[in-house]
Each structure stands twice: as structure tokens, then as C-alpha cells.
Amino acid sequence: MQWSLLRSVGLVPAALVLSIIAANAEGGKSAGPSEFLLIAQIVLLIAVGRGLGEVMQRIGQPSVIGELLAGILLGPSLLGWIWPEAQQAIFPKTPEQKAMIDGIAQFGILLLLLLTGMETDLKLVRKIGKAAIAISIAGIVVPFACGFALGEFLPDALLPDPQQRLVTSLFMGTALSISSVKIVAVVVREMNFMRRNVGQIIVATAVVDDTIGWIIIAVIFSLASQGTLDVASVAKAVLGTLIFLAVSFTIGRRLVFRLIRWANDTLVSTAPVITVILLLMGTMALITHLIGVHTVLGAFVAGILVGESPILTRQIDERLRGLISSFFMPVFFGLAGLSADLSVLRDPHLLVLTGLLVLIASVGKFGGAFVGGTVGGLNYRESLALASGMNARGSTEVIIATIGLSIGVLSQNLFTMIVTMAIVTTMAMPPMLRAALARLPMNKEEKERLEREELEKRGFVANLERPLLAVDESVNATLAAHIAGLIAGMRGLPITVLHVGGLAKEQEKGRDEETSHEAVVKKAAETVSGSGEAGGVDIVTRTRRAELGEAIANEARKGFDLLVVGVEKVTAIKDRFDVKVEDIAAEFDGPLAIVAAKGRHLKQPMPDTLNILVPVSGSGVSKRGAEVAVALAQARSGSLRVIYVATTRDKGVQRGASRGLIQEEGILKDTSELAARYDVDITTTLRVNRAPEAAILREIDTTDVDLVVMGVDRIQADHLSFGGVADAVLRQSKVSVLLISSGEARRTPVEKA
Template sequence: MRVGQLAIGAVSLLAWWPLAAQAAGEAGAGHASELIFLAQITVLLVSGRLLGEFMQRLGQPSIMGQLMAGILLGPSVFGALLPNLQHSLFPPRPEQKAMLDAVSQLGILLLLLLTGMETDLALVRRVRHAALSVSVTGVAIPFVLGFALGEFLPASLLPKPDLRLITSLFLGTALSISSVKIVAMVVREMGFLRRKVGQVIVASAIIDDTIGWVIIAITFSLALHGQVDLWSLGQSLVGTALFLVLSFTLGQRLVFLVIRWTNDNLVSEAAVITAILVIMGLMALVTHAIGVHTVLGAFMAGLLVGQSPILTRQIDEQLRGLITALFAPVFFGLAGLSADLTVLRDPHLLLLTVALVAVASLGKFAGAFAGGVLGRLHSREALALACGMNARGSTEVIVATIGLSIGALSQNLFTMIVAMAVITTLAMPPMLRWALARLPLDEAERQRLEREAFEERGFVPNLERLLVTADQTAKGRFASRLAGLIAGARSMPVTVIRLGSGTDAAGTPRTDLPGVVRSTAEAVQARAAEQVGQIAPGLDVLEQSPETPLEDAVAEEARKGYDLLVVGIEPTTGPGGGFNAVVSRVAGSFEGPLAIVAARGTHILRPEEAPLDILVPINGTEISRRGLEVALTLARASGTPVTALHVSSEQGAGKPSRRLNRWAGLRRGDGAVLKEAATLADRYGVALRTMARSGITVGDAVLRQARLGQHTLLVLGVTRRSGEILALGPVADAVLEASDRSVMFLAS
């Protein structure tokens, strides 16, 4: 209760600022006052933040607190108790209201941008059959009921009785859309986001939102023309369809290129955020040009931006912080200000509001439940779906605000819809928590959840972008091949810094290193897509030819944000042992993890075709686990065998008394290391052979097993030592010096 009391006190205190300014002649009659505008923004931010905090502590969405802050500050409470003071803070003059409205309208676009960015299209694809079934019935039934209700509303509730069709369409849309943000928040809070039912709920809400914004865009076109003009309607439908098709094809590629170019070439602060906002503005202008509402363009911009692999978590958090801290409280607060709940003192309007809530809730509940049953979900799962899909929240308020702004909804009808949004949103979280708590977890789903949680903590699943530094030799081509296997497994964009010119002394074209990466990765993607019956996404590969010293070129490129540097340079070793000076300088210019590749044996002769047979030493540490992850990724991508070798440290430095001890015997705890490796291999879907050795040094054990097992690639997770010269420890030194098999050192 302290938060609520503090919010009321802060609002009362801040409300006196514009009154004092007005009394002092700061705001002239008929002119917009910047001081009042700043006071309005400040009051909405403070009250929205505090009441949002209060609602979150009650287990409710924070945006409900922001909406209620506006209701308290509006004619419903503040205006009813202290009308003069309320009018001084929020004067009805059009010039003053226009300033706050401008921020609110921009807030609508930014909220839709954020909603699109939070939309997980991969999630929709995974559960598309059940989600589509739930969404279609969950939208159709309440839409029909809402449209029918609009057709029977009293004419006194319509802004323009002759445009009842437009009002009915808006009402049907308002009743049929669920709020993705509210649904996802509760599902995530309950830990059900990875459960099948949680994924279906969120995916269905995503489809709801997409359908809803398309309907709103078309309805907006009808409202602009004031009547059902079949020619204009056809233009809007065709334009919307063409816009969606181009967005998901050409637009997705263009958005990725713009974000990558901005990230890689502009050095000013927050350049990527500016690019995202420009993309949103341009797409909103395009939708306006084809005669539909700008919200569709903003939502689609968010969808495309959210799919970009260059979008880092830091950039996402910066943009999200700007929207949630400034624009969301202002928009929802202004929506609450526009709602006058005092009109519900009229028994007829109160009865109509109750009917509206009942129609909205029962229609959505029945539609979602029927869709769940048709989607072959269990009855308990269908019940949870029906409970979860009933939240309107932010989406409803945005739809109602648009309807009010274009004259499709009257002030009373707007207030009724806002009241319905508040009631359904407040009721949804406890209902969904109750339903989800009663859902059993079957064995298959439990294993899938464990596998996904296991992979999420790993090294390879968190890689987003690869940098390759390679020359034209066999080592460079082999390193490019391994980089392609890793990139193809995760569909990561790759940049190749190629050493040397593209032609030799005779003018003959040299090996196309980006082509090696691309062809290898696309082969991996094609196999994976064929297994699930989808189309391979393709891979973005760039090539850089350094004009500065190699280490400077790597350092400059690394600033653009890469998670792993793959190095393939001849020679790898220096004349006096250890790593070559060039390799050492390149490694020193990159602060992140390294993968240094040395092609040997059969890979010197056929670096792009020779088969892989992988050996990876493990010891239970995080460093060796990373090496094992990369080895499993390579094995899965290439369909090749992999063996994990654990060497016990017992007697590792001494001379064993019996030869048998060199290759037999496990210490207590060694079995756990091998079991963890086998579990990780199961998560990756790779058959792993495990071996244990004792009484021998790790370096000797690895070299000997490589020969006995006829392995062609050794993958070693090693620790990067500090210093100007690249040093990876004694085991790496021994393998680098004596191995006649190809080696990849994964250094962290």
C-alpha cells in the first residue's frame, strides 16, 4: 500500500505546478504552454511508474497501473473531485492537447514496433497447426459477436449512425484480439513459455495480433472513405497483401542489410536504434500510402527487426527501455485520461458495459477452447488456452484509441471498451495461473524441456556472428570449411577477412574462401531443413580484404560485434616452436573466444572434401566443455563420428609401474565427466564414443589415441594465457608440435 499512497501523494504535489504557472501568467490563453506540457509528461511518468510498480507487486501487468493512473488523473476521479485543478493540469484547449497527442501517437507506433520485435516467428512455426486453429476460431467467434453487438447498439452510442458498419467492425476487432504482451508475461512468469501449451498460447496471441492489425488497417481505409467502396476496399486488400509479401521476402533482407551496415560502418552512439526507428517510420509511411493505418507498418517493422541476427541484446534493451520508460506511460496514461467512467452512472450504459464484457469474455473463451479441441489438445490444455486468450490489455486500448481518433467510436463507447480491457486483463492472470498449475507434464515434454534448458546454457547456442581470418592455403580453406559447419548449424552471418589477393602471380583466380564457407553452411542448412520439411534460410557471408596490417584489420572488424574468431593461417607454428608471430598478433587483436585451425594430414591434400573423424579431450571443466560442444556441432553438421577422451590426472605426471595402468582405470569422479559428455551428446543428437585413460599425460594420451583411432581432427578446449605471445598451455604446445592430424584449438 505504500507504493499506492506514494503515487497519490506525488500526483497531488505535481498537479499544483501548472496551476501556479498559470496563475503567474506563464500560459497565455489560447496558446500551448511548454511548462504545462512538461508537467503533464512528468505527472504521467511518475504516476504511471508508481502505480505500475504497485500493480506488478499484486501480480498484475504494469501497463494496467499506467492505464489506471490516467483514469485517476482524468474526469473519472481527479476531475470529479477537483475539476479546476484537473483542468489546469490537463486543459481542454486543442493547442495544448495536440502536444500530448503527438507523443501518444508516436507511442502507438513504438509500442507496435516493440510488439513486433518481441514476436517469435520460430515459435509460431513450431506449433503452427494448433496455434492457427486456436487463433482462427478465437478471432472469428468474438469478432462475429462483437460485430453483431455493434449492429444492435443504440444510435445514441454511435458517433455517426450512418457509419454503423465501421463502428461494428472496430467493435468486432476490439473484442477478438488478445494482448501478446500480457499473455507472454504471465506464461513466462509461470515458467510455461517452453511448455507446449504455453507456446500455443503465445503463438495464438501473435497470430491474433497480426490478423487484428490487418483488419484495423482495412477498417481504417473504409473509415477514410466514409462508405463501403468496393474499388477502394479492393485496393486496400491488394495493397495490404502485397505489402505483407514484400515485407517477408525482400523487406526482410533489406532490413538485415540496413542494420548490419549501420552497425558495421557508423561509429556514433546508438546508430542502430536510429536505423530501426527510420525503418519503422518508412514502413509506416508505406502503409499510409496504400490507404491503411500506419500501425501495420510499425508492427511489420518490428517483426523484421526482431528477426535480424545482428540485433544484439544490448541494442534491444536500449530501445525497449526508451519505449517502456517514456512512451508507454504517456500513451496508456492518456488513454486513461480519455476514459470518463462517470458515464457508467447511467444504468443503461452500465448494463451495456456488463454485456460487452460478457460477450467479449464468453466469445473469446468459447472460440479459443473450440480451437484447442480442434487442434487436438487435451481438454485441460484447451481450458488453459481459453483462460489465457481472454486478456485484451494494451492491444485493446490501442485499437480503441485509433477508433476514437478517426471517429469510428464515440466517447462513451471508447470508455466502455477501456473498462472491458481493464476487467478482462485483471481477471486473466489469476485464471491462467489456476489453469496452468493443473496441467500435468508428460515424459516426452519433460525430456524436451531439459534438452532445451541444457542447450541454452551452452557455448555454441549463444554464438550469433562469426569472424574468419584465413589465407589461400589448405589451412585457410580447411578453417573456412569448419567455420561453415558451425555457421550452418546456427544460421549465423559470417565475415571472412582474406589474406592475399584474389589471384596468384599468373593471374589465376585463387580459392573463393567466402564460397567455401557459404557452400558448406548451405549444405548443412539444406540437410536440417529437409528433416523438418522446411526451406533452408540461406546464409549471409561477407568478404573483407585488409588494407591495413592484419591485426589492425581484425581489431577494427571485431568492434562490430563477433562471438568467435576462426583463424586459418600458414604457417601456424613458429620457427622456434609455439604459434607463428602472425597468428599470435591476430589472436591478440581479438578479445573473444578463438578457434585456431591447423590443417594436417589428409586435410592438406583435400581440405574441403576429406572426411572428419573427431577426437576431443575432456576433463569436466567449462573450457573442455566448450571444446566438446564445438566438436559435437561439427560432428552433427557433417554427419561424422566423434570420440571423447578423458585422461585421469592420477599418476599423470609420473611413470606407471605397470603398462596396463596407462590405458585402464577410472578414479572416482571420472565416470561423472564421461556421463556428462554423453548427456551433452544426446542433447545434440550425436552418437558419442567415450574413452578413459590414466597414468599418462594428456598430451601423450591425445596423440596416441589420434593414431590408434585414426582420427583426422582434434578439437581441444584450452585456456588462453595472458601475455603478448599467444600461449595455450602445455597440452596445446605438445599437440601443436607433434600432431600429424588436423587440430582446432578453441581458446577462451
């Protein structure tokens, strides 16, 4: 299958080569840049790069290796050797034509660094910051010394100017010492090691490496261009970088979040948030360029800030990832492969020197990173895995070598040797890293973190990004605000409070700031986080300036993923909800949380603790209710009771009591494990052969609970309905009830809790 894939990929480039040659033969060579050639180059790089990337992934290598190989195959190393006319026709060396596709590639790498920054866990990076700095310093100093020494012993024939050997040696040292954060990030992500502790250390260290490396390059460039060291430009780069990082992670963090929310809530054009993020990325890249550091640092920091923004990160990631992977990455990494002319290595002397360069570069970087990891507090196996990951040079070396070639401190042969080293070390990195990590067992803390993150990927509460609170001036509203504040405070989620009790002018009369719902939300969030700043929760107040349905619809389009409803009257006659609740639910397609305060919460709607009962049935929406219950119990240090009611309608009971009990006990065990992951103590109860609503109400009467949390399905009907069990509990319970609904209505009523 892989060979057939290769053959099919080969047909497209061959057809394009022939068409381009035919076009050139008919019309002659164009004096200026050609759009036709640009499109042909892009099609070739995508077709061959993605095809070879597919093959690489099937044999356990990251796709970036295939994209680099595509550039080598289409460049002077193979196509230029076999059919030089075609290669030169497709990829002419005219500056104007080359600049066109280079521009696309460079913007693509900024997007890649943006995405990498979004996936970087800054808390984990801070935790291992000491290790990252130690690794970076040792990982630069050791290979830099090796590269410098090699440059001092190179034969004069390889030097563009033997009188400038010092500058060439400094360039060699720099080329050998820097890891490519772009290649490292791509490989670590594609190998699914991004969330491992070592993976985070590798990426963080590569970023530090890259930053230090560009400052070193600024120093060397000053020496090469002026013959003396320009202290002012170096100081500008160092101080500018420090100021840029300080401002970005203080004022910038808040500003980015506000920009994203403003764009999402205010602009009506298509994909406004993506537009703002791209502008932000470009601006920060320009700033880092102006202070004398490479643009990738600005894009990476922009990605971190976007990733830390508490809203819309999943949608942004999904929209960007496909475009970057399918378009920009094959172009960028393909061009890196095109830059190397490996045909010169047919000279045995150059081949030996290139092998020596690869050896020195690998030993120097591997040894330096290993020593740095040990000094930074990593154990032997972690340091081994880290050193394996840091050995990839990739496109950074190509950029450095290109700079050296352009300013005359590297010869064409030295350039090819450095690019070859970059390709070899990049291709060697994935198997080395995979082998090293295979010998690196996860410690208990890391295993628990990864399991929790995997669980959270499928979870409801952990994936919430933006709750909306719709309230009037009732006790129900106060309890709803308290619950919403607890949920928001756990993860620092921004929350919007929409007052639906009346029109704006009526609501603005006599509002007390200390007892307002915003104050309740803030206080609840502070109790969770222990912070005096609402746990990082940003609260926005909106008053209803239109009919209720229209007001909810206007807010719903802004991307809220949970609507918490707290209004004075919840139920009406028979099995109907109050008309206000129905109007709210009709305009919101996502999950609802409907609050009804009862019992002790009528006098104390902001309780110090919550003793929660949660009925479970094994369904998805039931698990959602359990997740919310666990989160609330964790936030308020309360108790949690879980009840499973097995009725004669359950298939397990019909097959036999023993088999049925195994199933129910498994469901209770799953819920217990969920609670254990968040250090919440729970009590489980199994009731058999009772009507669900009767069993739940009996449990309420016989235990000291003050809140029932139920996950319920919306049932398709001409009015809002969650089924008979939920209706009975909501109406007959003596304690407060919180209904957590699914986002879509089910066609068939299901009588389960």
C-alpha cells in the same frame, strides 16, 4: 514493502500537481501547448505507472496492469473526481497539448511492436499458421455477431444518432471482436510464455486479428463517413496488405539484413544500426498506413525481419528493451487509462449495461477463440489457454472507440463502456492465462525445444552471430574455411573472409573461384543445410590493404564474435606461436579458433566426416570446446570421443578417489547430455593419475580420431599462450588440432585441457 513503495510513488505526483497548479495560478493558462505540461505529464505517468507496475509484478500481475491503473488514477475516474481542477490543469483537453504526448505514446507503441516482432519465432508461426488463421476467423466472427446484436438492442438514449444504429452496431461488433496485439504481446512476454507454443499462437493470432480488424474498421469508416461502402478503399487495404507481406518476407528479408550489415560495417557514427532500424520501422509503418492498415502492422513486420537478421539482434534487443519498458510503455498505457471516465458508471443503469458488455465480449471472444483452436487442431487444454489469452482487448479497443467517438458513431457513455470493457478484460487475462497454462503440461517436443533454447542461451555456438575467417593460401587455411563453413551453415550465419596472406595486389593474382576459400565455405555450409544456396550463408570477401595488425583491428570493430585463423605456420620455437598468429590475436579481443591441419587432412583438408576427440575439464572454456565439437560432429555426421583426465592436481582426487570420480563422471555426463540434445553419439573416457597432455596424446594414438578440439584459456603474458597442455598437444599431435580460446586473458596460468 509494497505499501511503502506506493507511498513513495504517491509523493512525487502530489508534489508535481502542486507545482503545476502553482505555476498556472501565477502565470495563468497558456494559450498554446506547454512544454512544461508535457514534461509534467511524462514524469507523472512514468512515476505512477512504473511504481504500480512494480507492485503488480510483486503480486504476480504484469506491469502493464499497473500502467493502465496509473492512467485511471490520474484521469477523470479518480483524480478528476477528487480534485478536478488539478486533473484538468495537468491533463488539459486542448487538442494541441494532447497531441504532444499522444505523439510520444504512438511512437512508443511502434517500438513495442518492433520488439515483439523481434521475439516472434516465424518458423513456429508458420508451423501453427493453420491454427492461427482458424482461431482468428472464429475469434472474430463469434464476438462480432454478439457485439452487433448488442448494438441492435441498445436503448436510443445511448446512441449519438438512432438513425445510424447500423453503423454503431458494426462498431460495437468490431470493438468486441479484436484482441490487442500490443497488450497481448506485453502480457505474454512478461509472464514468460512468449517461447511456449501456445504463447506464439496467441501472439500470431492477435496479429492476424489486428490486421483483419483494421480492414473491418476501414469498411465501417467508409460507411460512417460517406453513407456507402467504398469498395476501392477496402480492396486497396486488402490487396495492399497481401502485397506488403509478400514483398517483406521475400525481398525485404534480404534487404534488411544487408542494411544492418552495411550500417554496422560502414558508418562510424554512434549506434548506426539502431538508427537504420528505427528508420526501417518508421518507413514500414508509413507504408501500412498508406495502404489503409494501422501502422502497428508495419512495425511488427519490421521487428520480425530484424529478428531474422543473423547479426546483432542481441545488442539491438538490449538497447531497445530498457528504453521501451521504462519510458514509452508507461506513457502509452497510462494514456489508455486516462481516456476512460469511470465515474459515469455511478449510474446503476450504465453500470449494468457495462457489465453486460463485458460479459458478452468475454463470452464471445473466449468461445470464438476456443472453437477456433479446436478447429485448428489444438487440444482442449491448449484451446482453453488460447481463449484465455485472446480475451485481452486493451489499447486497440481504446483506439477503435476513439475513432468511433471522433466520427460520431459512439456516444461518450458508449465510449466509456468500451474502454471499461477493455480494461476489465485486460486485467482478467493474466490470471486466467496463468491458471490455464498451469493445467497445460508441455508435451515432449515442446519441453525438449524449451530446454534446448534455455541451454543455448548460455551456450557459445548457439549465440554466435558473425564469424570472421582470416586465411592465407595454405592447407591450414582450407581446413579452417571448411570448419568455419560448417559452423556458419548450421544457423545460416553470414561470414566474412579476410585474406591475410599478403597485400591486395599479390592476393588477386591467379585466384581460382572453384578452389577459393569462399567456395570451401559455401560447399561446407551447403552440406550442413542440404541447400544449394550455401544454407542461407552470406559470404563477404575482404583483402588486406594494410599491415596485418591494422587490417584485423579494422575488422574487429565491426562486431565479429569469433575469429577463425588459418595460416600456413602456426607455431614457432619453444612455446611461442608464429608471429603472424600473434599479430592477429593481439588485435582481436574475442574468442579465437586456431586451426592446424595434420595427418589425413594435409591431403584432404575438406573431409567428408570428422572423427573428433575433445578433452574436457569442467571449466567454462572447456565446455565451449565441447559445444564446438558437438556442432562439428553433428554437421559432418562424424564420431565424438570425450576424454576427462583427472590428475593429482585435481581437488577431487586429493579428497579421495571415490569422491573425485563422482565429480569427473558428472562432467562427462553433462557433455553426454549436451551431445544427446543434438542427436550426436559420443564415447566417453576417464583417465586418472596421468599428465593431461600425455593422456590426450595417448588417446589420439590409440583411437581413430582425425581432429582434436580443445577449449583453452588465454593466459596473460607478453605473448600469446594457452598453457603447457595446449602447447604440447598442438605440437605433438599426429592429427589436426582446433583450439577454441576464451575472449580474455587469464592472469594465472591453468594447466587444464
